[in-house]
Amino acid sequence: MSEISKKKITRRKLLQVSAMGAAGAALAACAPAAAPTSAPAATAAPAAAATAVPTAPAVNTGAKQTVRYLSWWFEEGNRGKTWLSLIKEFNDSQKDIEVKAEQIPFDPYTTKTIVGAQAGKLDGDIIMATPELAPRLIRSNLLYPLDSVISTNKITDLSSAHDAMRKDGKLYGLDMVTVAFGILYNSKRYADAKITPAKTPDEWIAVSKALTDRSKQQYGFFMNHLVSEAADFWFQLEEWCMPYGGVWAKGKTPLLTSDPIIKGLKLFKQMYDAAIPQGTDGPTGARLFQTGAVAQGLFVSAAVGSFKPGAPDLYPLLRSAPIPWASNTSIARIHPMMISAQSPVKDAALQFMTWVYKPDTYRRMVEGCEDVIFAQPSAARKEYLDNLAWLKPGYDGVKYITPVDVVGDFVYNFQELGQIVITNFSSVLTAGKSVEEAMATAQKQAEELASRIT
């Protein structure tokens, strides 16, 4: 640039121009901010909730208090409809409180909530958690105690799974759905192949093999098995410590080279070779199950109800197989509802939660979602459970343990442990490595991870 120009412009002048430019650009950027509120009517409620957050009315103003209820399940078939219906019922009965459902897809929800916990401020007033997320949130001291919900509703049989929801004697989470792993099968496929459910791990492989004819696009079994779907893969692989009575870790000690884990993973490899449509991603596998191309799969109980609207032809054919290992044990996952201690409307949130946990409301919620494990066992109706053709024996009379029981202190770093296991195990599935070799590497990496767990 010329010498003349260098002399004439000053920093002050430049700063003035910069400020004006930035202000103009910021104004331009802010102009379309109202866009989300002009959303289609069907989804207007979440948009309104999102824009209402910063100006949520204070408790004492006399204005209606907006409670933001964040979850991933408002678009999940029966569950979504049931929750939206309950929220409407509650809102209709209230003059001063309005609960707004905010749908956030599962993966972003988990990440966002963990980031919020690390940042010391959770987004939303009512928050749902997974079994792995709950301990992190409780430890973060960002939650509001819920003991009054239990005492107000005079609940005396709250499930023991809630013991993990307590800290310093106070209760911070109330289960809204406990899901359990089981083997769900298409009874028509079983009948066509003239076979009966397996009772041992070896029989399970044999049954799955008998149901498989790759040349005819028929597969005996499906579960997620791709590293590109890490969270789903680990979510299901977690159950494979069960067949031989193992656990992935005790406390901070990983047990990835222990005999039950090695045998469980070898069993999975056998299943992979014999019956799984290899390379198929989760949604495609689910679609193959819906069309009958896949005969059975490892499903959590909460997912079964979603087949009723999603695959109405398949739903009547669904049955559960007995747990094919001697311990008859499976993993059950508690999903607690929590309230942010920083919420400006936490009393209103507590009021909603107290209403939801009234035995009658709670029973309607569980039945509407077609769930089968009651956190308040006395709320369960025998007629309801007897009408679920798929319930027995795979999801009934099974001994349940929690993710904390199988991953120990790694529950605080659940996905990191999973990433280590599946990354190494995938080399067994696709690169011919032995399970022992892969898990020896994984064990070292998990031990390094353990040293970082606080």
Add this chain to the structure above:
Amino acid sequence: MTSTVSTQLVRYTRARDTVGRTLLYIAIIAVTLVTIFPIYWMLVSTLQPNSYTLHYPPPFFPQEIRFAQFGELFAGHPVANWLKNSFLIALMSMLLCTALTVVGAYTLSSLRWRGRSAFGLFLLVTQMLPEVLVLIPLYIMYSRLDLLNQLPTLSVVDAAFALPICIWILKGVFDSVPPEVLDAALVDGCSELSTAWRIVLPLSTPGLVAVAVVAFFAGWNEYLYASILLGSTELMPASVGLTTLKGLSGVQVEQYMAAGMVFSILPVVFYLSMQRYIISGLTAGAVKG
């Protein structure tokens, strides 16, 4: 003798060139096929019913073509809203980033001040750090300012991440404007600002377009911050929203492939319409003399 050797040399050279060119073409075709195949497969999976796609082995060419999946996609999911959000975020990001880039590039190109070179390098260094490093600090800042769950918030973040590279692109363009032209403008009575406005910016149009396109794509494609700073489905941009289709049991393969097609086509059209400016803008200032 000399003539024979010369002829042989010519033949050898021609043969070598031919072989070299052939190998080059083979390499180009191979790379092109590897690059294009996923896009082709997305197109095939979009256009044919999923019964063909789910068949193993799947057919290489579409066996039946239908377009109903596009209608089903838009009717069953808020894809139009996600695309609108993406467009708004990208547009706001582009406007903000371009405005700030002009100021930043002019400062680095035209003004002499202590630490200028170091500052320029520092800008580049920020590009070498993973974005996730500042995720939690930014989340804290925006949550305390009650700016979570707002589209402009995300556009500011996107603009900030695109800003350093955009400044360097435009700085190269500003550097290439001949100083004689600027001196002439000043002699003719232009002030410093009007010289920048009337002379430098019009001469830098391709660079400005290139910067705008880079900023637009940064906003359009961003995923990480969109998934954290924006929450609900209603506010999601397409980059986040489309990934959620994969987890919904009712969504067919051809529908989320169609979603991918729609998400990809719009920026491609935008890029093609601006291609002439982009190439000249990105290369401006690369050669001086």
